[in-house]
Amino acid sequence: LDLVLEILVKSGLVFQLQKDSTERYQLVHDYLVAFIRQQQNLLVKFEKQRKELLKRQAEIEQLRKERWFLAIAVAAGVTLAILASWVEVQRRRVVTSEIAAHAVSSEALFALNKPLDALRESLIAARQLKRENWIKTDATTLARVVTALQQTVDGTREINRLEDHRDAVFKVSFSPDGKTLASASADRTIKLWSTDGKLQKTLDGHEDSVFSISFSPDGQTLASASLDGTVKLWTTDGKLLRTLNGSGQGIPSVSFSPDGQTIASADRAGIIQLWQPDGSLRMAWKGHNNSVLDVSFSPNSQLLASASLDGTVKLWSLQGKLLTTLKGHNAAVQSVSFSPDGQTLASASLDGTLKLWNVRGRLLKTLKSHEDGVFSVSFSSDGQTIASASQDGTVKLWNRDGNLQTTLKGHQFWVNSTSFSPDGKTLASAGSDRIIRLWNLKPIGPKTLRGHAQRVSNVTFSPDGQTIVSGSADNTVKLWQRDGTLIRTLSEHQAEVWSVSYSGDSKMLASASGDNTVKLWNTDGKLLHTLTGHQDTVLSVSFSPDRQTIASASQDKTIKLWSRDGKLLKTLEGHNDSVNWVSFSPDGKMLASASADKTVKLWSADGTLLKTLKGHSNEVFSVSFSPDGKTLASASADSTIKLWSTEGKELKTIPGHKDWVYSVSFSPKGDTLISASRDGTVRLWNANGAWLMTLRGHEGAVNWASFSPDAQLVASAGDDKTLMLWQLDHLQLNALIEKGCDRARDYLQTNPNIEPSDRALCERIR
Numbered sequence: 001l002d003l004v005l006e007i008l009v010k011s012g013l014v015f016q017l018q019k020d021s022t023e024r025y026q027l028v029h030d031y032l033v034a035f036i037r038q039q040q041n042l043l044v045k046f047e048k049q050r051k052e053l054l055k056r057q058a059e060i061e062q063l064r065k066e067r068w069f070l071a072i073a074v075a076a077g078v079t080l081a082i083l084a085s086w087v088e089v090q091r092r093r094v095v096t097s098e099i100a101a102h103a104v105s106s107e108a109l110f111a112l113n114k115p116l117d118a119l120r121e122s123l124i125a126a127r128q129l130k131r132e133n134w135i136k137t138d139a140t141t142l143a144r145v146v147t148a149l150q151q152t153v154d155g156t157r158e159i160n161r162l163e164d165h166r167d168a169v170f171k172v173s174f175s176p177d178g179k180t181l182a183s184a185s186a187d188r189t190i191k192l193w194s195t196d197g198k199l200q201k202t203l204d205g206h207e208d209s210v211f212s213i214s215f216s217p218d219g220q221t222l223a224s225a226s227l228d229g230t231v232k233l234w235t236t237d238g239k240l241l242r243t244l245n246g247s248g249q250g251i252p253s254v255s256f257s258p259d260g261q262t263i264a265s266a267d268r269a270g271i272i273q274l275w276q277p278d279g280s281l282r283m284a285w286k287g288h289n290n291s292v293l294d295v296s297f298s299p300n301s302q303l304l305a306s307a308s309l310d311g312t313v314k315l316w317s318l319q320g321k322l323l324t325t326l327k328g329h330n331a332a333v334q335s336v337s338f339s340p341d342g343q344t345l346a347s348a349s350l351d352g353t354l355k356l357w358n359v360r361g362r363l364l365k366t367l368k369s370h371e372d373g374v375f376s377v378s379f380s381s382d383g384q385t386i387a388s389a390s391q392d393g394t395v396k397l398w399n400r401d402g403n404l405q406t407t408l409k410g411h412q413f414w415v416n417s418t419s420f421s422p423d424g425k426t427l428a429s430a431g432s433d434r435i436i437r438l439w440n441l442k443p444i445g446p447k448t449l450r451g452h453a454q455r456v457s458n459v460t461f462s463p464d465g466q467t468i469v470s471g472s473a474d475n476t477v478k479l480w481q482r483d484g485t486l487i488r489t490l491s492e493h494q495a496e497v498w499s500v501s502y503s504g505d506s507k508m509l510a511s512a513s514g515d516n517t518v519k520l521w522n523t524d525g526k527l528l529h530t531l532t533g534h535q536d537t538v539l540s541v542s543f544s545p546d547r548q549t550i551a552s553a554s555q556d557k558t559i560k561l562w563s564r565d566g567k568l569l570k571t572l573e574g575h576n577d578s579v580n581w582v583s584f585s586p587d588g589k590m591l592a593s594a595s596a597d598k599t600v601k602l603w604s605a606d607g608t609l610l611k612t613l614k615g616h617s618n619e620v621f622s623v624s625f626s627p628d629g630k631t632l633a634s635a636s637a638d639s640t641i642k643l644w645s646t647e648g649k650e651l652k653t654i655p656g657h658k659d660w661v662y663s664v665s666f667s668p669k670g671d672t673l674i675s676a677s678r679d680g681t682v683r684l685w686n687a688n689g690a691w692l693m694t695l696r697g698h699e700g701a702v703n704w705a706s707f708s709p710d711a712q713l714v715a716s717a718g719d720d721k722t723l724m725l726w727q728l729d730h731l732q733l734n735a736l737i738e739k740g741c742d743r744a745r746d747y748l749q750t751n752p753n754i755e756p757s758d759r760a761l762c763e764r765i766r
Contacts, residue, residue, distance in 0.1 A: 092132075096141055099128045106148040113393075113409040115156035119744050120754075122148040123761055126737050139690045142733070147694040149736040153743065154445025154697060158410045159426075160197040160747045162436035165189070169430035170211045171417045176219040178422040180236065183436050184210035190224050192238065195426070197438070197750035201238040206230070211252045212294075217260040221277070225254035231265050233279065242279040246271070253294045257301040262318065264304055266292030272306055274318065285320040288312070294335045299342040303359065307333035313347050315359065324361035329353070335376045339400075340383040348374035354388050356402055365402040370394070380420045385441070387427055389415035395429050395439070403450075410437050438746075444739055446697055446716075447484045449723035452476065456717035458499045458704045462506040465709040467523070469509060470723055471497030477511050479525070482713070484725060488525045493517070499540045499581075503547045508564065510550055512538035518552050520566065529566035534558070540581040545588040549605070553579035559593055561607065570607045575599070581622045586629045590646065594620040600634050602646065611648040616640070622663040626687075627670040635661035641675055643689060654689040657681070663704045667711050674714060676705040682716050682726075693731060697724050737762075 102125035109118035125145045167186035174181055180200070181193045190203040190210055208228035215222055221241065222234045227250035233241040249267040256263055262282065263275040272287040272295065288308035296305045303323070304316045313326035313336050331350035338345055344364070345357045350373035356364040372391035379386055385405070386398040395408040395415055411431040419428045427439040454473035461468055467487070468480040477490040477497055495514030502509055508528070509521040518531040518541050536555035543550055549569070550562040559572040559582050577596035584591055590610070591603040600613040600623050618637035625632060631651070632644040641654040641664050659679035666673055672692070673685040682695040682705045698718035705716040714726040729735065741762035748759055 095128065095132055096138065099125050099132075099141055100144055102128070103144040103148040106152055110151055110155065113412070115152060115158045115410055116161060116744065116747050118148075119152040119156050119740055120748070120758060120761070122152045123737070123740050123744065124758070125149075126733065126740075127761060129733070130737075139686075139692070143691045143693050146692075146731065146733055146736065147696075149733070149740060150693060150731055151696045153736050153740045154443075156743060157406075157408055157439045157441070157443065158437055159440045159743055160438040161751055162191075162193050162197050162199070162438070163434065163752060164191060164199050164202075165434045165436075167209075167434060168414075168432040169416065169434060169436055170209065171213050172428045172430040172436055173213050173215060173419045174421050174428065175215050175236070176217060176422060180219075181419075181428055181436070182213050182215065182222055183430060184213045184224060185434075186210075188226070190222070190234070192222075192236065193436070195421070195438075196746045203234055203238050203240075205232055205240055205243075208250070211250075212254045214254050214256045214263075216256045216277070217258055221256075223254045223256060223263055225251040225265055227251070229267070231263070231275070233263075233277075244275055244279050244281075246273060252291065255295050255297055257297045258299055259301040262297075262301070264295045264297065266295045266306060268292075270308070272304070272316070272320075274320075283320055287314060287316070293332065296336050296338055298338045298359070299340055303338075303342075305336045305338065305345055307336040307347060309333075311349070313345070313357070315345075315361065326355075326357050326361050326363075328355055328363050328366075331373070334374065335378075337378050339379050340381060344383075344400075346377045346379065346386055348377035348388055350374070350391075352390075354386070354398070354402075367398055367402045367404075369396055369404050369407075375415065376417045378418050378420060380424045381422055382424055385420075385424070387418040387420065387429075389418045389429055391415075393431075395427070397427075397441075405450075406443075408439055411435065440743065444743070446695075446724040446726045448697075449480055449484045449486075449725065450721070451478055451486050451489075452721050452723075454496075455701075455719040455721060456703065456723055457496060459715045459717040459723055460500055460502065460704075460706050461708045461713075461715065462502045462523075463504050463709060464506045467502075467506070468715055468723070468725075469500045469502065470717060471500045471511055471513075472721075473497075475513070477509070477521070479509075479523070480723070482708075482725075490519075490521055490525050490527075492519060492527050492530075495537070498538065499542075501542050503543045503564070504545055505547060508543075508547070510541045510543065512541040512552055514538075516554075518550065518562070520550075520564070531560075531562050531566050531568070533560055533568050533571075536578075539578070542582055542584055544584045544605070545586060549584075549588075551582045551584065551591055553582040553593060555579075557595075559591070559603070572603055572607045572609075574601055574609050574612075577619075580620065583623055583625060585625045585646075586627055590625075590629075592623045592625065592632055594623040594634055596620070598636075600632065600644070602632075602648065613644050613648050613650070615642055615644075615650045615653075618660075621661065622665075624665040626666045627668060631666075631670075631687075633664045633666065633673055635664035635675060637661075639677075641673070641685070641689070652689045654685060656683060656685075656691055659701075662702070665706060667707045668709055669711065672707075672711075674705045674707060676702040676716060678702075682714065695726055695731070697726075698722065 102121045106118045106121035129145050165185040169183050169185045171184040183191045186209040188206045192200045206226040210226045212225040224232045231244040231254050249269040251265050251267045254265045265273045268291040270288040273284040274282040287306050288310050290309040292306050292308050294307040306314045309332040311329045315323040329349040333347050333349045335348040347355045352370050354367035370390040374390045376389040384400050388396045391414045393411045397405045412433045414432040417430040429437050452472040456470050456472045458471045470478050473496040475493045479487040493513040497511050497513050499512040511519050514537040516534045520529040534554040538554045540553040552560045555578040557575050561569040575595040579595050581594040593601045596619040598616045602610040616636040620636045622635040634642045637660040639657050643651040657677040661677045663676045671687050675683050678701040684692040700719035703717050716724045
């Protein structure tokens with residue numbers, strides 16, 4: 001054992017320990033256990049740290065990668081944001097272009113006399129505009145849409161188109177209760193329609209073109225006349241009751257008597273036939289030597305009028321006795337109609353005229369306006385309106401005195417017939433374009449004032465806003481109530497009245513004329529003074545704000561200042577050509593004048609020339625101060641408006657009109673400008689010259705436009721002899737949409753050619 005222990009000690013595997021006197025031995029392993037354990041713990045710790053380090057390194061590497069991806073993502077995000085912004089900009093451009101395209105299309109269709117199509121296009125533009133709130137800040141696009149809507153809403157009386165006939169429609173007639181419309185066509189059919197435009201029934205049976213239809217007074221029976229030589233009687237639900245066989249010749253006309261006891265028909269052989277309602281022939285006679293084209297009973301059923309290809313109208317008793325022959329037309333008489341009171345007879349002829357006769361055969365008046373033959377004439381139920389239909393493609397409405405009221409355009413070919421609804425609110429017209437058109441007879445646009453016999457040169461409101469005064473080439477001044485009622489006519493001038501002006505207290509009126517004078521009137525129409533002194537036409541007159549001075553401008557190149565009692569105070573000279581207009585500043589300290597010498601001049605109230613404003617390239621027609629007196633607006637034959645400071649600095653040139661601009665003036669608050677032009681339009685602009693809307697309604701040049709003192713009305717004066725009063729709150733977008741939808745609703749719902757997406761157009765637009 002000792003040897004083994006010695007060997008183990010010498011080999012280092014065992015330690016010899018000396019403790020007291022005892023020898024002890026310990027394996028080296030046991031001695032190292034603590035150390036080894038300590039080393040092992042350190043290794044574990046080191047390994048853990050190593051792994052943590054590796055983890056951190058991995059995380060750092062991941063962060064590096066993520067940072068790279070984040071940088072890419074940020075860059076991509078920025079790029080996408082820029083791209084999205086670009087896409088939105090492009091989308092808005094496309095939307096703006098689409099809206100503008102619909103507005104332009106509306107104007108083009110309106111010019112082509114397709115008013116309902118034009119109205120639909122403008123409503124589509126309005127729908128897109130309403131859907132895109134952002135675009136309302138685009139003044140130009142908004143102006144385009146409002147302008148297109150105004151033109152189509154105010155200029156469109158057509159409310160529906162009835163389309164199902166396959167050939168020309170020769171006749172149209174309302175039932176006595178106004179609930180049904182009947183039409184007769186060259187396609188050999190009769191069609192019955194509801195008044196909202198829905199086709200109710202088609203009556204087949206004739207073997208040739210159906211030229212005429214007539215309801216019985218009780219509305220239970222419909223008579224039709226055809227070139228097949230027959231008259232057919234139908235129930236209103238389309239059942240054929242009987243066929244009346246005539247002379248074998250084509251029958252162009254049939255008519256029920258108002259008492260329902262007689263049916264009259266006429267044929268191409270000149271034969272007039274009277275039938276009982278049961279279809280039995282009462283009598284027949286040779287009425288004309290040529291085709292009889294129309295027959296009509298008097299309201300009392302005692303007289304029958306016949307119109308013939310021979311150019312005459314004949315009046316008969318119901319016993320066939322000729323009472324009188326009406327001669328005067330130079331071509332075939334196509335239509336004849338009694339007024340509801342039976343006192344007047346109207347005839348329509350291929351000579352292009354209408355004639356009004358009394359029942360004794362005396363010619364009362366000849367109505368001329370159509371450009372081709374007139375096919376039809378009819379009276380409204382109250383007898384106050386006459387409708388005529390013509391080969392020129394138009395329907396014209398006349399008052400009982402024979403004065404033309406309006407022209408309805410829409411048919412693309414001959415208009416063959418018209419019929420008033422019993423309530424007088426709707427007119428139906430039948431055309432060779434195969435279409436029946438329904439027209440609303442109540443205008444919803446500007447109120448039109450008629451009375452002048454020549455162009456209206458100038459219009460203005462009294463300072464209290466209650467009276468409108470106009471001057472005309474008919475040498476008169478007219479005073480009108482705000483509702484359009486004529487108050488009186490002042491007729492002392494001997495030549496055209498170019499300008500009218502009220503004193504600030506509304507108690508005195510001045511007028512300037514081509515007779516070289518200015519006249520002063522009180523508001524009762526009494527002539528107070530005539531101011532003479534100008535050597536040529538006086539084109540403008542204006543009261544100073546304090547009402548003590550009157551300024552006049554003349555073609556004699558001068559401006560004259562007068563006292564209100566007519567005394568000449570001073571003559572201002574400086575212009576090199578006609579002085580077209582003169583205007584006082586609001587404080588009365590300055591005068592502005594506009595001249596054919598292309599300049600505007602500013603003068604002190606005592607007549608001292610202060611400044612000459614040069615910039616227009618043609619004659620300056622008008623000049624106006626802003627209400628605060630800081631800005632001037634001028635209108636010129638160079639088709640522009642210019643804004644100036646009162647120091648003479650040109651601030652802005654406003655283009656837009658397509659022809660000479662005759663007038664420009666500020667609204668009472670100074671935030672809006674209004675201009676009138678030879679291009680036939682009135683335009684509204686904001687104070688910075690941005691276009692707001694264009695008003696169309698006059699036929700021909702618009703010579704002047706003025707705001708009412710409360711800025712609620714605009715009055716315009718035109719070459720068409722009319723004044724128009726525009727209600728500005730009716731020209732707002734929402735108001736125009738509402739009126740347009742009211743007008744187009746039946747058309748959108750019932751017309752077979754409307755796209756399905758457009759049927760709910762007005763529901764989507766609100």
